[in-house]
Amino acid sequence: xxxxxxxxxxxxxxxxxxxxxxxxxxxxxxxxxxxxxxxxxxxxxxxxxxxxxxxxxxxxxxxxxxxxxxxxxxxxxxxxxxxxxxxxxxxxxxxxxxxxxxxxxxxxxxxxxxxxxxxxxxxxxxxxxxxxxxxxxxxxxxxxxxxxxxxxxxxxxxxxxxxxxxxxxxxxxxxxxxxxxxxxxxxxxxxxxxxxxxxxxxxxxxxxxxxxxxxxxxxxxxxxxxxxxxxxxxxxxxxxxxxxxxxxxxxxxxxxxxxxxxxxxxxxxxxxxxxxxxxxxxxxxxxxxxxxxxxxxxxxxxxxxxxxxxxxxxxxxxxxxxxxxxxxxxxxxxxxxxxxxxxxxxxxxxxxxxxxxxxxxxxxxxxxxxxxxxxxxxxxxxxxxxxxxxxxxxxxxxxxxxxxxxxxxxxxxxxxxxx
Amino acid sequence: xxxxxxxxxxxxxxxxxxxxxxxxxxxxxxxxxxxxxxxxxxxxxxxxxxxxxxxxxxxxxxxxxxxxxxxxxxxxxxxxxxxxxxxxxxxxxxxxxxxxxxxxxxxxxxxxxxxxxxxxxxxxxxxxxxxxxxxxxxxxxxxxxxxxxxxxxxxxxxxxxxxxxxxxxxxxxxxxxxxx
Numbered sequence: 168x169x170x171x172x173x174x175x176x177x178x179x180x181x182x183x184x185x186x187x188x189x190x191x192x193x194x195x196x197x198x199x200x201x202x203x204x205x206x207x208x209x210x211x212x213x214x215x216x217x218x219x220x221x222x223x224x225x226x227x228x229x230x231x232x233x234x235x236x237x238x239x240x241x242x243x244x245x246x247x248x249x250x251x252x253x254x255x256x257x258x259x260x261x262x263x264x265x266x267x268x269x270x271x272x273x274x275x276x277x278x279x280x281x282x283x284x285x286x287x288x289x290x291x292x293x294x295x296x297x298x299x300x301x302x303x304x305x306x307x308x309x310x311x312x313x314x315x316x317x318x319x320x321x322x323x324x325x326x327x328x329x330x331x332x333x334x335x336x337x338x339x340x341x342x343x344x345x346x347x348x349x350x351x352x353x354x355x356x357x358x359x360x361x362x363x364x365x366x367x368x369x370x371x372x373x374x375x376x377x378x379x380x381x382x383x384x385x386x387x388x389x390x391x392x393x394x395x396x397x398x399x400x401x402x403x404x405x406x407x408x409x410x411x412x413x414x415x416x417x418x419x420x421x422x423x424x425x426x427x428x429x430x431x432x433x434x435x436x437x438x439x440x441x442x443x444x445x446x447x448x449x450x451x452x453x454x455x456x457x458x459x460x461x462x463x464x465x466x467x468x469x470x471x472x473x474x475x476x477x478x479x480x481x482x483x484x485x486x487x488x489x490x491x492x493x494x495x496x497x498x499x500x501x502x503x504x505x506x507x508x509x510x511x512x513x514x515x516x517x518x519x520x521x522x523x524x525x526x527x528x529x530x531x532x533x534x535x536x537x538x539x540x541x542x543x544x545x546x547x548x549x550x551x552x553x554x555x556x557x558x559x560x561x562x563x564x565x566x567x568x569x570x571x572x573x574x575x576x577x578x579x580x581x582x583x584x585x586x
Numbered sequence: 587x588x589x590x591x592x593x594x595x596x597x598x599x600x601x602x603x604x605x606x607x608x609x610x611x612x613x614x615x616x617x618x619x620x621x622x623x624x625x626x627x628x629x630x631x632x633x634x635x636x637x638x639x640x641x642x643x644x645x646x647x648x649x650x651x652x653x654x655x656x657x658x659x660x661x662x663x664x665x666x667x668x669x670x671x672x673x674x675x676x677x678x679x680x681x682x683x684x685x686x687x688x689x690x691x692x693x694x695x696x697x698x699x700x701x702x703x704x705x706x707x708x709x710x711x712x713x714x715x716x717x718x719x720x721x722x723x724x725x726x727x728x729x730x731x732x733x734x735x736x737x738x739x740x741x742x743x744x745x746x747x748x749x750x751x752x753x754x755x756x757x758x759x760x761x762x763x764x765x766x
Binding site for chain 2: 217439448
């Protein structure tokens with residue numbers, strides 16, 4: 168019957184039911200058929216969402232919203248231009264470096280893509296870049312938001328698998344830098360082939376001015392992640408400190424925020440949070456049932472039985488996650504599917520922190536690949552381009568992401584350098 | 587009109603719950619480092635600060651204990667009130683590719699089945715969460731003299747709110763399709 172429940176779940180998701188409800192309903196049906204008291208449905212819903220650590224999710228979202236509503240993007244872009252604008256294809260590199268800095272503040276690729284596409288696509292087009300190229304760079308570089316700390320999918324992974332969020336955040340730094348490097352190399356290849364322009368000459372004075380302008384907003388994520396790494400604060404407390412610092416920066420120092428704006432941003436945060444929390448609530452109900460039926464072990468055994476070869480098994484896991492990422496939202500994939508794969512990764516001796524980074528990279532690629540492609544669709548909707556137009560360039564950046572994924576998968580030291 | 591008022595009420599309550607939980611977390615950090623760290627050292631050096639230090643320590647200390655538990659309970663309120671707001675704006679994550687490719691009549695049928703299933707589930711959720719509150723709602727949480735039933739109350743409330751949001755969405759769809 169357990170497999171029937173899994174099939175029912177995927178059927179409901181396939182037929183357009185919101186994923187959170189699909190999880191709750193399939194669990195309730197399974198419980199009813201097993202003769203369990205349905206009072207466990209609200210009990211699991213309540214206990215599944217009642218966790219202080221999960222408060223880090225809305226707090227990181229709120230921190231990103233607050234930072235996005237201030238003049239911070241201009242300052243960060245100024246710094247990125249001074250740093251890499253002198254290279255051939257300057258503005259495309261600036262796009263990547265800005266996404267890298269913004270990733271430290273928002274933790275969400277979709278949020279980064281929405282902001283960046285409005286800023287970069289018109290300005291790159293003005294400098295002569297093809298619009299679809301600008302959109303492709305913006306969409307793919309936004310993935311850095313879920314690799315470089317703080318990262319909401321990593322918080323979810325940490326909570327779901329009981330892995331240290333601090334370690335996950337640290338592990339994201341190396342692969343995040345690798346990924347940014349891969350994007351810049353791809354930019355450089357196109358810049359050479361299509362003769363993209365240089366943005367502005369390098370001047371040390373401009374760099375130091377830009378750095379001074381951006382130092383306070385850049386310090387906020389450093390304080391958050393630094394406090395976490397130093398063991399001074401928990402992830403939830405770190406996120407709360409980040410919110411306080413962002414409020415201080417935006418409201419007191421910059422005067423970009425007021426009570427009305429903060430309320431609106433908080434309301435947006437609440438809505439975005441609930442979307443993830445409903446999936447968490449639903450999986451709390453279903454997860455217990457599937458664990459009792461030993462479905463994760465069966466999946467692990469099934470995948471493990473295909474081959475004994477370590478390399479092939481890693482490739483198999485990556486293909487499975489890539490395929491899944493094409494259809495499922497990152498949060499849903501982590502909450503629902505990662506517990507199923509964890510027994511296999513443990514059996515293979517993969518460090519759970521390393522596995523977490525692999526999962527996030529895979530799902531990051533999934534955010535760029537149709538049909539779901541949440542980040543790519545956000546950029547397409549902001550730029551008015553069709554997916555197939557952006558895909559012409561995007562596929563090369565996805566290839567760069569895949570190469571990075573392979574490096575991180577087969578060289579754990581790229582993620583576990585800090586141990 | 588009524589729905590707009592309800593939306594504002596729910597939004598206000600959700601933001602309030604989010605703000606309260608954030609403040610509790612911040613108080614925990616402030617108490618640990620500013621009061622038990624900085625202020626305590628100052629109070630050791632300057633005697634006149636002692637009564638202020640003790641008063642602040644006791645007040646924040648009591649709140650700080652709650653901060654280990656209450657924000658989690660408030661997050662349940664944030665989540666389910668937010669779920670209503672997200673449903674009103676069509677914000678919940680779903681995979682619409684297959685449904686959108688169906689013929690209009692088949693699409694309507696699939697949507698009707700989804701709606702019926704969600705409504706039935708919300709009915710079960712409302713009934714069973716009332717049972718849960720009657721069974722264990724009087725038990726107090728560990729860090730404060732608050733019955734956990736107050737926090738559990740959000741589940742039946744959310745079931746009703748989500749059902750209302752579904753009904754409203756249906757009325758809107760019907761009105762739109764009825765327009766010439």
